Amino acid sequence: MRAVRRSIHGIETCQLAPDSPSLHAGETLVRVRTRSASICQTDMALARLGALPFTLGHEFAGLLDDGTPVGVEPLAPCGRCRFCLRNDYHFCEKGHAMVLGIGRNGGMAEEVLVPKRGIVPLPSSLDVRNACLIEPLSVHLHALVLARLDGRHRVCVVGANRTGFGLLGGAAALDRGCEVDLDERAPHALEAAERIGLGLRPSELYDLVIEADGSEESIAKAAERCTPGGTVLLVAGYYTEFKQFRMLPFVAKELTVVFGTYYGHHAAGRDADGAAALLARRPEIAAAVISHRFPLDAAREAFALVESDTPSLKVVLEP
Numbered sequence: 001m002r003a004v005r006r007s008i009h010g011i012e013t014c015q016l017a018p019d020s021p022s023l024h025a026g027e028t029l030v031r032v033r034t035r036s037a038s039i040c041q042t043d044m045a046l047a048r049l050g051a052l053p054f055t056l057g058h059e060f061a062g063l064l065d066d067g068t069p070v071g072v073e074p075l076a077p078c079g080r081c082r083f084c085l086r087n088d089y090h091f092c093e094k095g096h097a098m099v100l101g102i103g104r105n106g107g108m109a110e111e112v113l114v115p116k117r118g119i120v121p122l123p124s125s126l127d128v129r130n131a132c133l134i135e136p137l138s139v140h141l142h143a144l145v146l147a148r149l150d151g152r153h154r155v156c157v158v159g160a161n162r163t164g165f166g167l168l169g170g171a172a173a174l175d176r177g178c179e180v181d182l183d184e185r186a187p188h189a190l191e192a193a194e195r196i197g198l199g200l201r202p203s204e205l206y207d208l209v210i211e212a213d214g215s216e217e218s219i220a221k222a223a224e225r226c227t228p229g230g231t232v233l234l235v236a237g238y239y240t241e242f243k244q245f246r247m248l249p250f251v252a253k254e255l256t257v258v259f260g261t262y263y264g265h266h267a268a269g270r271d272a273d274g275a276a277a278l279l280a281r282r283p284e285i286a287a288a289v290i291s292h293r294f295p296l297d298a299a300r301e302a303f304a305l306v307e308s309d310t311p312s313l314k315v316v317l318e319p
Helices: 041-047 131-146 165-175 187-196 216-225 248-252 271-281 284-289 296-307
Strands: 002-007 010-015 029-038 060-063 069-072 111-115 119-121 154-158 179-183 206-211 226-234 256-259 290-295 314-318
Touching: 002 296, 010 296, 029 069, 029 131, 041 296, 060 111, 060 131, 069 131, 069 271, 119 271, 131 165, 131 226, 131 256, 131 271, 131 284, 154 165, 154 216, 165 179, 165 187, 165 206, 165 271, 165 284, 179 187, 187 284, 206 216, 216 226, 216 248, 226 248, 271 284, 284 290, 290 296, 296 314
Parallel strands: 154 179, 154 206, 206 226, 226 256, 290 314
Antiparallel strands: 002 010, 029 060, 029 111, 029 314, 060 069, 069 119
16 A cells, blocks of 8 residues: 655655554544545644654545545544543544544555544535545634634635645635635735635734734734734644744734634534535635645655745645
8 A cells, every 4th residue: 555654765655554453442443545635734844853653644535445435534532531522522632643644644545544433424516536625624614613703704814824724714714704805925825815705905904813824924914914802813833832923912902812723523513524515515615725736656746846935735645
């Protein structure tokens, strides 16, 4: 089986034995034959850590053994800790060890074993080649609930992010009935935003600002864009232990700061199912955000593209 690992030589597509169910005692597992796996900032950060003992990829979708196309919520919570028992399984005491592609084998492979609970049925109109976007879009749907988004709110997304992550946040807010603008300079990101329906000329102040770039400059800009009493939603990957930013705008405006990282279950169902439904309703999201597709054997080139200054958004591997 071919799989993408971070070895001592960098990103490599390796030949590995298929994962064994015996390594995951107590879990009900199903096999997913991957058809799309997208690269995100977390994958890039992991690749900088050196050699890793697991297959990368937490944004993926594929086919069950009977050919059914499915998305994946890539979490394998214990189901027994106090968080799992109250259905806050995204806070499971296993921590990052429960995340496929981060703590155990992920979906950048020809096949992967997935907890049955994590299977996401796909609407018939959602192509499995685009269903890898379910995971990152789920993060935004979850975060917007945490930020108490209201359809009357004006929303600004600061930074499309190197992988187009911010565009998904804008699309999620737009689907909630909000007026959404993008604060970004990169022409290819602006073009994608226009295809989704985001405004490209941010003005005045916003009730909610989604910070999706992760840089200190972007965090400062988010505070500037936010109206007094508003909310700054920090959803980008913050992979350094410390971030320095000016406190005065946050204090003077009495801003609420909300972090969004995971996804889970709420009164309306799973965030992952909501993300699948949104991608099915609005196929222009995937068409705009996915900029490149590579075969699995070209994983090194795909990662290099994301790391480079060559314009790209969401880059997808297709086994």
